[in-house]
Amino acid sequence: DILRSGRMNADILLTLQNVGISFVLAVTVGFAIGVVLSRMKRLRRAVNPYLASYYAVPVFIFYPLMIALFGLNAWPLIAIGFLFAIAAMIVNTLDGFD
Numbered sequence: 001d002i003l004r005s006g007r008m009n010a011d012i013l014l015t016l017q018n019v020g021i022s023f024v025l026a027v028t029v030g031f032a033i034g035v036v037l038s039r040m041k042r043l044r045r046a047v048n049p050y051l052a053s054y055y056a057v058p059v060f061i062f063y064p065l066m067i068a069l070f071g072l073n074a075w076p077l078i079a080i081g082f083l084f085a086i087a088a089m090i091v092n093t094l095d096g097f098d
Helices: 009-039 040-053 059-070 075-097
Strands: none
Touching: 009 040, 009 075, 040 075, 059 075
16 A cells, blocks of 8 residues: 555665665675785785675674764665675675686
8 A cells, every 4th residue: 555655655766776876886896806805815815714704793783883974864774785795796706706
């Protein structure tokens, strides 16, 4: 009923916009970091343990910190989405270059 009435259209559009911004940021920054790490072997060996253990800490626990840094707007959600995706993009870029 809510979807048919159109009351959720603005919220759905805002959510899709946040996901899109997070995606574009994670792909571009993650790919760039992956390229740099693939070229610099010593730096890659130093960063590799952090990338391997990245998903051990749930990123959403940083949401209050993101609100304190960015305020009560869309940017904390974009930052959380970015943090979820960046490590996967870096690792997959490294795997692709290997």
